[in-house]
Amino acid sequence: MQVEVTVNGQAKSADVEPRTLLVHFLRDELGLTGTNVGCDTSSCGACTVHIGGESVKSCTVLAVQARGEDITTIEGMASDGVLHPMQQAFMECHGLQCGYCTPGMVMAATSLLSENPSPTEADVREGLEGNLCRCTGYHNIVKAVLQASGGQS
Amino acid sequence: MIPAAFDYVEVDSAEAAIAALGQHGDEAKLMAGGHSLLPLMKFRLASPSVVIDIGRIADLSYINDAGDHVAIGALTKHRAVETNELLKSQVPMLAHVASQVGDPSVRHRGTIGGSIAHGDPASDLPAALLALGGSVVAKGPNGDRVIPAADLFTGFLETAVASDEMLTEIRVPKAAGAGWSYQKFNRRAQDWASVGVAAVRNNGASGVALVNMGPTPVVATAVQDALASGADVEAAAALAADGMSPPDDLNGDPAYRAHLAQVLVKRALTEAAA
Amino acid sequence: MTVMGTPRLRKEDPKLLTGENKFVDDIHVPGELWMGMVRSPMAHARVTSVDTSVAAGMDGVHAVYTGAELNDMGLWAAPLPCAWPVTDDMVNPPHYPVAAEEVHHVGEIVAVVLADTRYGAVDAAEVVEVEYEPLPVVPSIAAARDGDAVAHSDLDSNKAYHWPLIPDPDALEAAFASATHTIKAEFEQQRLIPAAMEPRGVLAVPSPAGGDVTLYSATQVPHILKVMIAATTGLSESKLRIVAPAVGGGFGAKLNVNPDELLSVTLANKLGRAIRWTETRSEAAFSTHQGRGQLQTIELAADGDGKLTGVRVHLDADMGAYMMLITPGVPLLGSFLYTGVYDVPAFGFTCDGYFTNLTPTDAYRGAGRPEASYAIERAMDLLANEVGVGPDEIRRRNYLAGGGHFENLETASTLVFDSGHYSPNLDAALELSGYDQLRAEQAKRRADGDTKHLGIGLCTYVEICGLAPSRALGGLNYGAGGWEHATVRFLPTGKVEVVSGSTPHGQGHETAWSMIVADKLGVDPDDVTVLHSDTAISPLGLDTYGSRSLSVGGVAIAVACDKVIDKAREIAAHQLEANPDDLDFEAGTFAVKGSPDKTMPIQAVAFGAFTAHDLPDGMEPNLQEQVTWDPPNFAFPFGSHVAVVEVDEETGGVELLDYTAIDDCGNQVNPLIVEGQVHGGIVQGVAQALWEGASYDADGNCRNPSLLDYLVPSAAEVPNMKLGSTTTPSTSNPLGVKGVGEAGTIGSAAAVINAVCDALSPMGITDMPMPASPATVWNAIQQAKNNNENGGGQ
Known part of the structure; x- marks a missing residue:
């Protein structure tokens, strides 16, 4: 249909x-x-x-x-060749390696920040509970999301 | 994995859904958010020949003050339950339990009605509904009927909602001042509970229900009875596994689950009393 | 050096972050057919009939093939390859892509369908009717070793090989005979599902004119795959092109030659149609090899001070149903590391390989080395208890070279360690972890009778990287070399192109290789393009695994750069009318010593090499050099890890509270990438310790093939990690680099289980099976309590 x-x-x-x-x-x-x-x-x-x-x-x-x-x-995240702030933060924090989980991780993380603009580290970890990554051990992903939120990384 | 092919029927009202169910009979399944049914269909553990999409029924997503209880439309998303101010003030445990379902992306899509109608013993919300002493409204060809939560879960993934009925509303009594606790023990945050406990204590009355301690979401009757007859927390919690037949899987054998239920009931009752 | 050693953002990232990169399943060609696999639900059975008629008659189904039909089509010149026959008499049952007569594990392919669509292939595979006659199942190593059932009905026994490494049997015997303390421990290395986030997949595209096939595969090893496909199909190697596009993680799981790869290539070649297949996650438990699967027995002999005098190890190793590419060799990769970072006078190792009716095993992050590290590091804690000293002290007493700096030191396992300096590394880990405060906190909790027990676990590991000196591999009967190839060329415009035989799948080779080149040639890293992972562009290579990319492939690039500079120097000297020896080369510019105005940037030399108007007599007009680097020795990175856990006595739940790792991988190229590798490796090892393990029932069914039940951890289960490093340059290569891809995994499982045991040691608990699930931990606690009540307590 x-x-x-x-x-x-x-x-x-x-x-x-x-x-x-x-x-x-x-x-x-x-x-x-x-x-x-x-x-x-x-x-x-x-x-x-x-x-x-x-x-x-x-x-x-x-x-x-x-x-x-x-x-x-x-x-749809980057516009005119400029990375979305979340994408930029992932790059700056080395929050990706093989990059396979990355699109989903970026989409989940941006949704997380739209609901909780100033998350704690624990909020970020809980908020990403449904996204698995096998490369990074999550350390730098969490750092990236906190950086994108403007919080401490 | 990929669902088997099916015919898709879209309905715009509960009445139309009932009519479609009547037309297609047992071959049909209702789908709301799809987060209980689609995973089964992808593994072809369910292969309905007709899927009736009730997700577009406009007037079944609501959270209303109905006097002594809060009425929740079956299509209300977990995220809406989790963040609703009325629930947070009047039935805070339900809002909290909704926040423990799956993960945020699942909660954006999954519905309270779908979760409860699925009747999964490992699921969070059915136990909360049992502990709160709630009920559901089932709409059928002959109109609406109210089913108390205690009568709802009849077997493994089976409920008292008949095959020609549709669950349209969840009702939870207001319990603004009640003590409550939801103890979910799982190995990963996104996982189903190995064992979970929902407990409510309100003016001497207690509701205690267990997750994943048998073929259905289940009330911890022995615990409730003991509390009613004045037992202390420790003594009541020791009865948590009485009458239960917990599953045996990689997260634990029945003996471990029985023990875990006792520990978690004790923690829940203690927290609910605090 | 200005670029190397400094954190640098990855040039790979923008395309990965925007979804622009193409993984195999993202690539489509006109006329492609989807392959669907009919898989056995039985672990061991005779295939008595295969009825393909219903499937073949479905709309959109192009063909259905049984194993027998494929064999009759003459597609196979040889069975699937095993490149590592570890002994001359190793048993290696023939293994064809599709079983014709007997299946040997659940999920083995018994028929293949080709359909027009992704969904149509699934539908058609579902209606192929196969009848089986069940045969006795061998569902575990113990059953293979001790039971009556045989995994292959035409074999007499399940034993595949016996492999010994006992350099001096008499000395070993004497060490145990005269020991004051002996420790004997048994550990199980459970089976692990690698679970790279991108499932495997293939797309084989025949050339329109016929004869050539391009295979896009989610593989770590396009070069090895090309050789092996040629050998198993009889297709000419020169007619095959293998491309590993963006590859979403490997961890060893994409280091193989798989039925789907052979089927897609041969059927594409035969039918003249592109053939594709993408693994589903739950299928991956059967269609991709698994890791680990060993029963370990380790014995330590020590003198009265806890100084090791001997280490004796025996493994029973689970091959699974078949020998895949390096299945039999994986346990042996660890054989040389069972003495760890310690000075052990006498050593002996034996391994028996067994067939089971389970998914084949093969390389998984660390491949043999995490197992070795786990056994020795767990056993050292047991020895510390026995001797009555702390886990840090027992290690210090036994470090090679007394913990001081050493180079090129021969160990009891016969290998020569390139370099090490263990004591300062441990010091740094203890300090960063706050070890003394943690012990104080632990003592306080114990005094308070807290039911949340704090545990602190150490692991001081060493690993073998830089696989591998080709001669050493020859000595192990491995069927290939261990070199790596690199070409470095200046383009006429002064940009640099590097062709590397290393094949990344997330490591960041393009960034790291650019940094090496930038430092060597004095160019901007952004002016360096790295070509790789396509055998048409990079025909020579041995790919990426075993933490070898930098210490072999990266070194090849550095050496090629040196050769480029040598040639450029000749050209520059000619054009500057100077003696080549009188030229300095710095920051990309040649300058005549003592004549600062006489200079020539290397880009100008490159243009001169291109125009060839004024080159020295006889010089070829290009600025391009290639190097095939065969390392003279392995590299031996090391490190000290400290895990801190909290164990809830009431539930058995274990929470990882903190993790500290001080790794020493020699000189670092990009510290950002090093840290990322360590982070990921640590969590993968922690996952083995706490969550993961493929579980099988008595019929050989995997009980947890999906990510619902196979517990790959999320961000919510793990803490931030505290990392640091020490730097002890390798003597095995001119860059002084070692390797870091597997380091975290090699250190972390032992550190975590040591911490769990440490937490529960007051109860008399000294061991904990992996994964240490809450139920497992709780049962161990109950058992200990019962023992204590029955008078066995402390």
């Missing part, structure tokens, strides 16, 4: 099976491959995107459920 959404400010549309997961709709139909798939149990958060500004795991949403929604993916 026809799915019409707004992705990163642009109207997009494709005809898909009802069972199509949002993450596959974004990746395979719209070619937005920045959003990754790291598991099949809603555990890892690699597929995190924003719907209406809130983080969601796009592997656990049907594309048809997202019809009419305003979706932001990692491709």
Whole structure:
């Protein structure tokens, strides 16, 4: 069936099976491959995107459920070649290594800050409980999110 | 993994959902946020031939003051329950327990109605509803009926909501001054509880319910009875596993879970009394 | 040096941060077919029938192949390769990409479907009907060793090999005979699922004209893969191009030659269609090898002061169902490290490899070395208890060279350690961790009868990096060398291009290599482009694993830079009309000694090499050099870790409160990257200690294949870490570098379990199985309490 959404400010549309997961709709139909798939149990958060500004795991949403929604993916974060402050903080704090969890981590972290603009270290760690990274040991990810919040790192 | 193919039916009202259920029978499943059903479908542990999307029903997402209780629309997201001021003041445990479900991204999407209708014994909110002495409203072809939480969870992933009914509202009694505690013991923050305890103490009355201590979310009857007959916390907590049949998995065998239930009930009752 | 040794942000990051990078599953070509795998639900069974008719008749299904059909198609010139036959008589059952007659582990492929879509391949695979006749299952090492069932029905025994390393048996015997203290301990290294965040995946694309295939694979080892695919399929190596695009972590799990890689290449070649497959996470427990899987017995002999006189080790190692690329060699990689950082006069090691009906094992971060470090570091704590001294003191008494600085020191395990300086490293770790205050806090809690017990655990490790001197590998029967290749070339515009045979998957090679080149050639790091991971661009290489990239691949680049400078010097001298020996080269400019106005930037030399208008007679017109570096020795990084845990006596829950690590990886290129590697490594080792472990039932089913049940920790489970470093340059290479990719993992599991045991030591608890789950810890506490009540207490 026809799915019409707004992705990163642009109207997009494709005809898909009802069972199509949002993450596959974004990746395979719209070619937005920045959003990754790291598991099949809603555990890892690699597929995190924003719907209406809130983080969601796009592997656990049907594309048809997202019809009419305003979706932001990692491709929509930087503007005119300038990194989003969260992306910049990840770079400056070495908060990524292989980069596979990174898009989901950035989307989860920006959603976290929109709900809690001045988190403590513990808030950041709890807030990222649904996003797994195998490379960084999280130390520098937490540092990056705190830096992006303007707090102590 | 990928769900098996299904027909998709979108409804814009509870009545339409009931009608669709009547039309498609047992082959159909209701889907709200999808955070309980879709994971099962991706592993093809559930393969409904029809999915009825109730997520777009506009008037089932609300948190209202209904006098002696707070009424919560079934499609209310966990995040809304977690942050709602009315709940935080009148039923603070429920807001807190909602904040313990899954992770933030799950809470943005998952609904209280979906979580409770799923009836997972390892889930947080059903135990909270039991401890609070809440109820749910089930809408069916013949209208609405109220099911007390104590009668709701009938078997493993089974509830008293009939296959032609839809859970539309959750009701929790106001308990502004009550002592409460939710003890969730898990190995990772995002995990289901190995064992959890929801406890409420209010003017001598106690509600204690357990997570993951049997095939259903379950009231710790022995603990409640002991407290009612004047037992102290220690003595009551020692009865936490009475009548329970906890699961055996990588997080613990039944003996360990029985012990954990005792420890956590004691901690919960102590905190609720503080 | 101005660039090396200074933190520098990574040039890899912008593309990764914006989603611009392409991982394998991001790459699509027209006409591609999706491969779906039909996997065995049985751990050991005869395949009696495979009915593909329903699947083959589905819309969008292009083909369905059984194992027998694939064998008949003549796709295989040889079984999947094992490059490390550790003994001449090692048993190595043939292993083909798709089983035809008998399956040997759950998840082994029994049929393959090709469909038009991602979803269609899953649907079709689900309806292939396979019938099995169950055979007895070998679900564990103990069952393989002690039970009657055999994992392969045509073998008499499950034993694959026996491998001894006992340099002086008489001395070892004597050490134990005359010891004042002896310790004997048994440890289990549980199976671990590597769980790189990017699952594996392949896309094989045939050339439109036929004959050539390009394989995009989420691999750490495109160069090794190319050789091995050629050898197993019979396709000409020159017709294969392997590309490792952006690769989302490896940790050893992408260091293999897998059925999917062989199937995609051969079917793409045969059908003239692109073939792709992407692993799902829960499938990865079967389709990607696992790590660890060892039963260890370690014995220490010591004199009255706790000074070690001998170490004896035996391993029973779980190969899993088959020998994969380096399966049999992984336990042996640790063999040389069971004496740790200690001066041990006599040493002996034996290992028996066994087949089980479980997913094959192979390299996982540290590969053999974390296991060794764990055993010796746990045993040293037991020895400290036995002798009655602190864990720090027992270590100091036994450090090589008395803890002082040394170079090129031969150890009892026959290796020559390049350099070390252990005492100051431990001092730094104890100080940064606040060790004395922690002990005071622990004593206070104990005096107060607190049920939240504080535990402090040490680990002072050494590891072997820089794999590897080719001759040493030959001595171990390994089927390849250990060199690395680099080409460094100036482009006409003065920019530098580096071609590296190292293949990154998150480490930041492009940044680090640019820094080395920048320092050597006096150019801006941003003017250096690093080419890698594509065998068409970088034809020579041995890839990335075993903490070898910097100490072998990075050194190759440095040496190539030296050769570039040598040639540039000849050109500059010619054009400046000076003697080459009279030229200084500094900050990218040649200057004639004593004539400061006579200078030539190396970029101008590069342009001169390009125009070739005025080169010395006979000189080739380019400024490009290549080096294949074969290291003369391994490198031996070391470090001291301190873990602080709190154990809740009531629940058995363990919380990691704090972690301190002082690592010494020799000279550092980019301290930012070094710290990141250590952070990640530490958490991976902590995860083994506290959360992770593939668990199997008696039928050989994995009980926790998904990330719901296989507990990779999140940020919420771990604390910030306190890091520091000491610097003891390696003597094994001209950069003085060692390697750091595995260091954290090698130190942390032992440190954490030592801390847990330390916390519970007043109860008489001296060991804790991994993962130390709350239930495991609580049961150990109950057992200790029962023992104490029954009169066995302290």
